[in-house]
Amino acid sequence: MEPDSPHLRGALIVFEGIxxxxxxxxxxxxxxxxxxxxxxxxxxxxxxxxxxxxxVREAAMSGQRLSxxxxxxxxxxxxxxxxxxxxxxxxAEGKWxxxxxYYLSMMAYQGASGANVEEIRECNEAFATxxxxxxxxxxxxxMSIDRMxxxxxxxxxxxxxxxxxxxxxxxxxxxxxxxxxIEADGSIAEVHARVRDVLREELGx
Ligand code: TYD
Numbered sequence: 001m002e003p004d005s006p007h008l009r010g011a012l013i014v015f016e017g018i019x020x021x022x023x024x025x026x027x028x029x030x031x032x033x034x035x036x037x038x039x040x041x042x043x044x045x046x047x048x049x050x051x052x053x054x055x056v057r058e059a060a061m062s063g064q065r066l067s068x069x070x071x072x073x074x075x076x077x078x079x080x081x082x083x084x085x086x087x088x089x090x091x092a093e094g095k096w097x098x099x100x101x102y103y104l105s106m107m108a109y110q111g112a113s114g115a116n117v118e119e120i121r122e123c124n125e126a127f128a129t130x131x132x133x134x135x136x137x138x139x140x141x142x143m144s145i146d147r148m149x150x151x152x153x154x155x156x157x158x159x160x161x162x163x164x165x166x167x168x169x170x171x172x173x174x175x176x177x178x179x180x181x182i183e184a185d186g187s188i189a190e191v192h193a194r195v196r197d198v199l200r201e202e203l204g205x
Contacts, residue, residue: 008094010040011203012087012129014102017137017171018164020147021184022191026137027098029192030199034096037205042090044082045100052078060156068113075106076123083128091129103128104136104174109158112166117173133202135195136174137184141165178202 013030015023024045031041047053052074059066066074079102090097103124111117141164148159158164172181180198184191199205 008092010091010093010095010097011132012091012097012099013199014099014104014131014134015137016101016104016108016134017139017184018108018141018144018167019159020144020151021137021139022188023100023137025188026135026184026192026195027100029188030195031098033192033196034205039205040093040095041098042086042095043098043100044086046082046102046105047075047078048082050078050081052081057156060158061154063157065113065157068110068115071113072106072110072115072120075110079103079106079124079128087129099131102131102134104134104171104179107174108167108170111170112163117170131178133199134176134179135198136171136179136181137191138168138171138181139185141168143185 015027017023027043031043034041047056055074056066056071056078059071065071087097087099103121106124107117107120110120141161144164145159145161148155180202182191182194182198186194
């Protein structure tokens with residue numbers, strides 16, 4: 001069978017939501033579960049640590065975000081390289097790709113900054129592989145803020161309550177057949193079970 005045979009193609013599973021919703025914990029738990037089933041899994045995140053992603057991260061950490069246009073340009077460039085160099089090759093090799101943030105983050109975060117949410121979706125879907133399944137990890141914004149405080153990391157320029165409220169409102173308005181809302185304020189085991197229920201239903205694992 002050719003390496004890019006559709007029969008071998010893996011699956012793209014994306015975790016989304018505002019900061020402090022447990023995306024990275026649930027990616028690690030799901031990766032372990034899927035590997036236990038014999039599935040080849042790779043995990044990654046956006047913005048990446050490549051030059052375009054780092055430009056956005058460094059600006060946000062310094063407390064001064066880039067202009068909206070520059071932010072969109074850098075994040076699109078970052079995602080283009082990520083899709084071409086990492087996501088698509090892994091899928092073509094039959095791997096399952098688990099991502100911490102993808103273009104729904106751009107719809108929510110740059111949308112909350114004033115960009116047109118549908119236009120953002122269209123310009124991403126012009127090149128970015130559409131997920132097989134995406135999870136919107138939903139917790140109350142106050143809980144997200146509390147969790148970030150507990151982590152003790154300095155808040156970056158994205159992490160303030162009114163802004164995260166606007167991001168959460170955009171996530172809650174998204175309607176894609178492959179997007180599933182997960183109530184993410186339960187215990188880690190409960191939330192993991194919810195994630196697995198959706199994957200059983202959608203992908204049969
Ligand atoms: P984040 O996942 O919070 O990074 P870390 O796990 O290292 O804390 O991502 C950094 C920020 O980037 C986050 O606040 C949301 C923002 N972001 C966008 O604004 N647009 C995007 O398209 C993506 C992928 C992220």
